[in-house]
Amino acid sequence: MVHFKTGFSGFDLVRCPDLIQRILVKENDRYGEGKWTLRGRYVMKDCLITREGGSHRERRSQMRSPFGRQAVEASSGFMVDRAIRFCDGWRDGATVDLFPDMGRLALEIACESLFEIDLHGRSARLNEALLELLIAIPRLPLPHPRVISARRHARRMAAEFTRGDLVRGLREAGLSPEAIRDEIIALMIASIDTTPKTLCWLFSMIGMHPDVESAVLAEFDEVLGDRDPTVEDIRHLERFDRVLDETLRLFPPVHFIDRRPLEDVELNGTRVKAGSYMLLCPLYTQRDDRYFEDPHRFDDSRFTPAEAKKRPVFSFFPFGAGAHACIGRRLATVEMKLIAATVLRRWRIRPEAELVADPSPQRMAFPCRLERRS
Numbered sequence: 320m321v322h323f324k325t326g327f328s329g330f331d332l333v334r335c336p337d338l339i340q341r342i343l344v345k346e347n348d349r350y351g352e353g354k355w356t357l358r359g360r361y362v363m364k365d366c367l368i369t370r371e372g373g374s375h376r377e378r379r380s381q382m383r384s385p386f387g388r389q390a391v392e393a394s395s396g397f398m399v400d401r402a403i404r405f406c407d408g409w410r411d412g413a414t415v416d417l418f419p420d421m422g423r424l425a426l427e428i429a430c431e432s433l434f435e436i437d438l439h440g441r442s443a444r445l446n447e448a449l450l451e452l453l454i455a456i457p458r459l460p461l462p463h464p465r466v467i468s469a470r471r472h473a474r475r476m477a478a479e480f481t482r483g484d485l486v487r488g489l490r491e492a493g494l495s496p497e498a499i500r501d502e503i504i505a506l507m508i509a510s511i512d513t514t515p516k517t518l519c520w521l522f523s524m525i526g527m528h529p530d531v532e533s534a535v536l537a538e539f540d541e542v543l544g545d546r547d548p549t550v551e552d553i554r555h556l557e558r559f560d561r562v563l564d565e566t567l568r569l570f571p572p573v574h575f576i577d578r579r580p581l582e583d584v585e586l587n588g589t590r591v592k593a594g595s596y597m598l599l600c601p602l603y604t605q606r607d608d609r610y611f612e613d614p615h616r617f618d619d620s621r622f623t624p625a626e627a628k629k630r631p632v633f634s635f636f637p638f639g640a641g642a643h644a645c646i647g648r649r650l651a652t653v654e655m656k657l658i659a660a661t662v663l664r665r666w667r668i669r670p671e672a673e674l675v676a677d678p679s680p681q682r683m684a685f686p687c688r689l690e691r692r693s
Contacts, residue, residue, distance in 0.1 A: 320589055328354060330596045331589075334607065336633035338586050339599050342578055343633075344641040348372070349584060353577025354596045361460035362452050362470070365498065366505035367646065379646060381492045382502070385433050385485045391650050394432035395550035398654050401427050402661040403547070404439075409666065409689050417522060417668070417685035421515035422446045428654055429510035434480040434503070441476075448472040449511045452504070470504075477503040506647075513572030514651045519685040520570040521563060521659055523670040524617055526687065531619065532667075535559050539664055548660040550653060556660070561619035563655065564635075569617065571601035571637040573645075601637050610634035665692055 321332040333339055342350055351371040360369045367378045384390060405424045409415065423442040426449070430438050438445065451469035477500040480486060485506075489499045525532045538558045539548075553559075576599040584591050591597070606614040610630045611621060620626060627635075638645040645651070662668075667690040 320586060320591075328596055330354075330598050331591060332603070333586070333597055333599050334604055335587065336604065336610070336631035339604065339633040339636065340640070341586070342597070342599060343576070343636070343639065343643070346584075347641045347643070349581055350578040350597075351581050353579050353598070355457045355577050358458075358460060359456040362456050362466070363505040363508065364501040366502045368505050368509070376642065378502075379642075381488050381494075382485060382646065384488055385483065386646050386650055388649065390484065391432075391653050392550045394428075394650075395653060395657060397431055398428050398657045399547050399549075399661050401431070402658045406662050406665055409691075411689065411691040414671070414686055414688050417519045417687050418515060418683045419443075419446060421518045422450070422511045424658065425514040425518075425654070426507065426511050429507065429650075430480070432650065433483055433485050433506065435482040436480055445473065445476050445507070446511055449504075449508050453508050453512055456508075473504045473507065474500055477507070509645075509647065513645070514655060516683065517563075517567060517570065517572050517651075518655055518658060519683070521566045521655070522662070522668045522687065523685060524566050524569075525562065525663065526668045526670050528617060531562055531617075532663075535562055536663065539660055543660065543664070547664070548657055550657070553653065553656040553660065556656065558619070559656070559660070561622040563659075564622040565617060565619040567637040568605045568611070568621070568635060569615075571605060573637070573639065574602040575600045576639055576643075601635075604633075605635055605637070607634070666690065667692060 320338070321334065323330055323332065333342065352369065356369060363369055367375065367382060370378055401424060405420070405427075423446050426442050426446050427438045430436050430442075448469035451465055452473065455463065455466045455469075478496075480503050486499060486503075489502060494502070525535060535558060538556055542552055542555050578597045578599065579595060580591055580593050580597070582593045605611070608614050611634070633640070638648045638651075669688040669690065671686040671688070
């Protein structure tokens with residue numbers, strides 16, 4: 320572990336995969352949420368993301384149904400339809416910022432799959448409001464006019480979301496309309512953060528590596544022929560799966576997971592006091608040269624079965640793990656695969672040179688040139 324200070328707070332950075340597994344899985348009950356997740360209550364209020372312990376498990380069980388395999392697969396058809404509708408609006412030769420585009424697309428899919436509502440035409444304004452809330456999460460919990468306005472707009476929209484298994488389940492569990500709105504807003508914030516960022520990096524990595532692009536397109540041709548993908552098809556995209564995993568390794572959707580011990584603990588001979596702040600950092604661990612040779616190089620062969628077996632399991636944990644693992648992992652993974660296969664069969668995406676450096680996670684920008692495939 321490495322101890323460091325930022326501002327007035329000290330943190331212990333946990334780098335060892337075995338310790339990461341202990342904290343997230345084996346001894347999860349000994350740890351609660353960390354500093355920034357607790358601060359997020361100012362923006363997200365009382366929701367699954369900000370709960371811990373028994374109350375977290377209870378809320379997660381109340382929300383499980385729409386994220387299950389059957390529900391996700393039932394949503395796959397309109398994921399493809401929305402991706403087609405979205406990228407058909409692009410213009411050949413144009414340069415676009417992929418991040419807001421992918422944010423709107425992911426938001427439309429999330430709202431239709433979880434809440435049975437079509438946001439078409441209203442997703443841009445809602446996406447902007449949710450981004451404002453996302454940026455505010457790690458900041459000091461001080462009132463700010465833009466954050467207040469953004470939350471007001473998000474609450475007005477969330478009040479319209481009265482359908483879907485998720486809302487019905489929370490209503491049957493006895494949650495008030497206000498509590499349901501808070502949970503909806505938190506889920507929408509998550510939907511415009513993790514999936515859009517990963518899609519942007521995925522398209523960028525494929526566009527920057529012609530050999531990878533050729534291999535992925537050849538696999539699409541072999542599996543799909545001249546039709547759009549189905550949920551059954553994506554089970555057979557082995558090379559594309561590796562490319563996605565390598566993208567998630569280099570650019571995990573969540574850069575760090577913050578936790579705090581609820582009691583004094585000992586980790587590899589170091590005593591950590593109860594209430595201390597701890598960081599588990601996928602961005603750091605997944606670029607550690609002890610587990611990944613030449614770790615900053617894009618190389619999807621790292622994720623062949625033979626290569627993956629050589630590494631500790633928790634050297635790669637882009638969605639977290641254990642009781643607090645991303646509840647929407649299955650939905651996000653299916654969504655990303657279907658969107659990518661749909662878009663890449665229609666468009667070549669050529670990122671601008673500025674993408675070589677990581678953009679700010681607060682104001683990301685992915686300028687890319689679009690070329691329509693014949």
